[in-house]
Amino acid sequence: MGMTITEKILARSAGKDKVTAGDLIDANIDIVMCHDVTTPAAISMLQEKGIDRVFDAEKIVVTPDHFQPAKDIKSAELHKRLDTWAKKKNIKYYYPIGKAGVCHALLPEQGHIRPGEVIVGGDSHTCTYGAFGAFSSGIGSTDLAAVIATGQLWFKVPQSIKFVLKGSLPKGVYSKDIILAVIARIGTDGALYKAMEFVGDTLKDMTMEARMTITNMAIEAGGKNGIMPFDEITKAYLDEHLTNKKEYTVFESDADAEYCQIEEFDCSKLEPMVAKPHLPSGGVAVGEVEGMAMDQSYIGSCTNGRIEDLRIAAEILKGKTVKIRTLIVPATPVIWKMAKDEGLFDIFYDAGCVIAAPTCGACLGGFMGILASGEKCISTTNRNFVGRMGSPESEVYLASPATAAASAIEGKITDPRKYM
Amino acid sequence: MARAHVYKRDHINTDEIIPARYLNTDDEAELATHCLEDLDADFIKNTKPGDIMVAGDDFGCGSSREHAVWAIRGAKVGTVIAKTFARIFYRNAIDCGFYLIESADALDNINDGDNIEIDYDNGVIKNITSGKDITFNPLPDFAVEIIKDGGLLEHIKKTMK
Numbered sequence: 001m002g003m004t005i006t007e008k009i010l011a012r013s014a015g016k017d018k019v020t021a022g023d024l025i026d027a028n029i030d031i032v033m034c035h036d037v038t039t040p041a042a043i044s045m046l047q048e049k050g051i052d053r054v055f056d057a058e059k060i061v062v063t064p065d066h067f068q069p070a071k072d073i074k075s076a077e078l079h080k081r082l083d084t085w086a087k088k089k090n091i092k093y094y095y096p097i098g099k100a101g102v103c104h105a106l107l108p109e110q111g112h113i114r115p116g117e118v119i120v121g122g123d124s125h126t127c128t129y130g131a132f133g134a135f136s137s138g139i140g141s142t143d144l145a146a147v148i149a150t151g152q153l154w155f156k157v158p159q160s161i162k163f164v165l166k167g168s169l170p171k172g173v174y175s176k177d178i179i180l181a182v183i184a185r186i187g188t189d190g191a192l193y194k195a196m197e198f199v200g201d202t203l204k205d206m207t208m209e210a211r212m213t214i215t216n217m218a219i220e221a222g223g224k225n226g227i228m229p230f231d232e233i234t235k236a237y238l239d240e241h242l243t244n245k246k247e248y249t250v251f252e253s254d255a256d257a258e259y260c261q262i263e264e265f266d267c268s269k270l271e272p273m274v275a276k277p278h279l280p281s282g283g284v285a286v287g288e289v290e291g292m293a294m295d296q297s298y299i300g301s302c303t304n305g306r307i308e309d310l311r312i313a314a315e316i317l318k319g320k321t322v323k324i325r326t327l328i329v330p331a332t333p334v335i336w337k338m339a340k341d342e343g344l345f346d347i348f349y350d351a352g353c354v355i356a357a358p359t360c361g362a363c364l365g366g367f368m369g370i371l372a373s374g375e376k377c378i379s380t381t382n383r384n385f386v387g388r389m390g391s392p393e394s395e396v397y398l399a400s401p402a403t404a405a406a407s408a409i410e411g412k413i414t415d416p417r418k419y420m
Numbered sequence: 421m422a423r424a425h426v427y428k429r430d431h432i433n434t435d436e437i438i439p440a441r442y443l444n445t446d447d448e449a450e451l452a453t454h455c456l457e458d459l460d461a462d463f464i465k466n467t468k469p470g471d472i473m474v475a476g477d478d479f480g481c482g483s484s485r486e487h488a489v490w491a492i493r494g495a496k497v498g499t500v501i502a503k504t505f506a507r508i509f510y511r512n513a514i515d516c517g518f519y520l521i522e523s524a525d526a527l528d529n530i531n532d533g534d535n536i537e538i539d540y541d542n543g544v545i546k547n548i549t550s551g552k553d554i555t556f557n558p559l560p561d562f563a564v565e566i567i568k569d570g571g572l573l574e575h576i577k578k579t580m581k
Contacts (some may be wrong), residue, residue, distance in 0.1 A: 024562060038484065041446040049573045051580060067444060074444035124484040124508055138508055140486035141446075142515035142572050150576060154562070188431055189478040193507050222481060224507055279431060364440040364483070385435040385482060392439075392458040 002254025004160045005227055006195040009135040009251055013118040021159040021258070026152050029059070031112055033121030034144065035103050036064035040081040042122065042145035054089045055151030061112050062086045063095040065102050066360040071367040101332025101358040104128040104216060104302035108208070109332055111241045114248035115230045120147055125302050125382065127218040130227035131211040132234055133250060137225045158195045158224045159260040160253075161186075165200035167268030172417035174312070175210040176304060176380065176400035178202070179217045180273035181265065184283030192222035194260065197253065199229060202267040208237040209308040216303045217382050220280040229253070272416055274378075275398035278386045286403060286415045295375040297322065297408035298389070299401050300329025300356070301363040304380035307335045309401040314344040316405040316419045317351040323411030326353040327369045329361055353408070365389050371396075378407040421548060422498050425463065426474045426532040432459065433482035434509065438491040440483075451487055452494030469496035472538075474530050476502065480509025489513050499538065501526045501545065501556075514563045517571035521545065523556040530554075 003011065007019050014025035034042075039062070046052045054060060064082055067075035079097075086094040095106060104125050107113050115133035120126060122144040129136035139153070147153045163182060169175075183190070196218045203211060211228055218226030228234075230250045238248070274289050276282035299305070299313050310330060328348050330336040336358060339345055348355055362369035363381040371377055371390030376397065379389065384396035399407070402416035409419070436459040438451055445451065456463040473492070479502035480488060489512045492500065501521040505513075513520045519540060526545055530536065534549040545554040558564065569575040 037443050038486065041486065044446070045573060049577060051573070051577060072444060078444060078446075122484060124482065126484075138484040140484050140489070140508060140512035140515065142486060142512065146515075146572050146576055150580065188481055189504065189506070192478065192504065219482075219508075222478065222506060364443075365435075366440060366443075383433075383435070383482060385433045387439050387458045388435050 001258055002256040004195065004197060004257040005133065005229065005251050005253045006135055006160055006197065006225060007157060009116055009118060010155060010157050012116065019157045021157050023157045025155055025157060027118050027155050029120055029147050029151055029153055030117035031119040032060045032147055033103055033107060033119065033123065033126060034060060034062045035066060035123060036068060036075070036078050036082050037066045038122030038141045038144060040078045041141040042148060043081060043085045045142065045145040046149055051149050053149050055149060057090050058092045060091050060148065061093040061107055062091050063100045063103050063106055064097065065100060066364065067366050068097055068100055068359055069357060099333060102302045102305055102360055105306055105331035105335065108132065108212065109241060109334055111243045114242065114245065115234065116249035116251050120153060124219045125216050127223060127226045128212050128216040128302060130215040130218065130225050131208060133228060133230040135225055135227065138219060158193055160195040160197050161191055161261040161263065162259045163196060163198045164262065164264045165198060165202035165267050166264060167202060167266050168205060169202065169267050169270065172272055172402060172420055173270045174400040174402060175206055175213040177270055177273040178265065178267055179214045180275050180283035180398060181270055183217065183221045183281045185263065186221055188220060188279050188281045189222040191218065193224055196221065196223040196226045198226065203228060207308055208233060209306040213303055217280065220382060272400060272403050274403065274413060275384055277384045277395040277397065280383060280398060282384065286413065289397070289413045290415055292413045293376065294324055294378045294407055294412055296324055296369065296371065296377040297326040297404045298362060298369055298377055298379040298381065299404050300327065300331060300361065301381040302331065303382045304401050305329055305331030307338050309380065310335070310339045310344050313401040313405040314347045316402055316416060317353070317409065318347050320351055320409045322352045322408040324408055326408040327356060327362070328353050329356045330358055332358050362389050378404050378413060380404050421535045421537055422470045422472045423468065424472050424474050424530045424532065424534045424536050425467065426530055428476065428527065430476040431478045431481055432475050434480060434485050434488040435482055437480065437488040438485065443485060443487055446487065448490045448494035451491040455491040455495040464495060467495055467497065470498040472498050472536050473500045474526055475500070476527055477504045479505050481506035484508045486512045486516065489516050489518055493518050503527060514566055515572040517567045519559065519567055521556050523554060525554050
């Protein structure tokens with residue numbers, strides 16, 4: 001029996017020739033992502049336990065993002081603790097405000113993500129990096145503390161589910177619609193503890209930005225990691241973005257690798273999707289909810305705050321005026337500048353949108369676009385849990401940037417194909 | 421003896437356990453005052469040390485915030501019994517030295533307010549109110565070892581140079 005790409009990467013990280021689903025391993029971690037919500041606690045734990053050390057100051061990447069720029073005194077204190085520690089420990093890749101961005105957009109863009117590596121981060125959407133053929137998974141603060149100090153972490157090798165994506169995406173349908181359809185089919189615990197391996201010819205037409213939207217939401221189906229095969233599109237992105245360490249190893253699943261489940265999707269038949277409250281699995285075709293009045297449109301986050309997302313939104317908003325509060329949140333300073341230089345900001349400004357600084361912001365109900373009771377928001381983010389973006393009596397509808405932009409124009413959920 | 425707080429629901433997520441608006445602190449006692457606030461505003465008022473939460477599938481899904489475990493532990497909850505747990509929450513709890521119980525049968529055999537006793541070593545939930553015993557599979561050995569050591573950091577300290 002062969003191995004899956006996930007098994008091969010984990011075997012390599014544990015110095016083994018072979019691992020099988022269910023094996024417990026001690027993995028050597030290649031990259032650790034740290035942000036402002038979960039890392040300060042990890043630092044305090046290490047200090048309290050008397051093991052205040054870092055295993056490798058060049059393998060830890062630090063950026064504040066959730067509450068940055070600091071939204072209140074308490075979050076400013078979190079940033080101060082993170083900043084003090086990063087400087088004291090000479091963390092080589094520390095991105096303070098001005099360089100800081102939404103972590104899962106920032107790390108690939110700044111060249112910290114390589115195929116074949118094991119990446120962990122104190123954030124559930126760390127699974128994003130699997131789009132590059134890496135194993136990456138989200139962890140909590142204690143795991144983060146352990147890995148910062150030792151560079152190692154225990155893992156149970158997951159079983160894999162293969163998702164075969166077939167056919168070309170129709171006009172107006174994007175990678176966000178695919179992952180919402182996947183989660184709608186299998187549920188928020190449909191891939192619990194498992195690796196979600198995405199393959200198929202649909203990927204061939206997708207940029208790395210679009211692919212990352214899919215692996216980003218693996219956690220919304222309970223997945224341990226999301227992963228995709230390496231190809232020429234991956235290579236082209238890496239050639240452009242890798243600056244420090246440029247070597248990497250490509251792994252691919254064996255033809256006789258074992259999968260516990262195989263799910264096929266004919267992407268050519270997909271429609272724009274909207275996930276209704278209060279679970280990401282609430283996805284339906286846009287037609288089922290079309291016309292529902294919204295109070296806000298939010299375009300940003302680690303799921304859909306990359307330059308391609310902003311271009312898609314701008315294309316629809318060009319020459320139009322929004323009817324509801326519309327927030328544009330470029331995920332990183334580089335994306336922010338690209339959007340400005342390409343003239344997208346003019347389009348957003350003319351349409352009546354607000355353009356924010358890079359931040360996770362309102363995606364998790366932090367700040368910068370919080371919802372009042374009774375309000376509804378169409379959002380390009382990843383979760384629509386009760387109270388996720390503000391009041392427990394508010395509602396979040398998840399969709400692609402195109403659907404969020406079209407809905408902003410009409411003030412109600414709108415099929416983006418109407419504006420194409 | 422502990423009182424059961426039963427939530428006949430699946431997918432109780434980390435945003436419900438501790439809303440993100442309180443993540444600007446990692447102080448356990450402060451987090452505890454908001455535990456389950458958006459799901460059951462009276463939970464904190466009605467909870468006594470050692471009480472037990474009981475729920476359905478996929479408990480703790482969503483964010484990696486360990487704050488969810490801290491809020492529950494800070495509220496002095498003895499353990500959480502669920503049909504299944506979301507991965508990161510489950511792992512965080514073990515790391516924190518907080519014992520979770522996975523039981524397919526508990527939700528159907530425990531009513532809100534029942535008195536419960538738990539025999540961790542033998543994997544038995546005793547429902548004193550109904551007189552019924554519910555068995556569960558104890559955590560795997562490596563997890564029990566981490567919990568007995570007082571959490572992952574104490575555990576790894578034993579082998580660190």
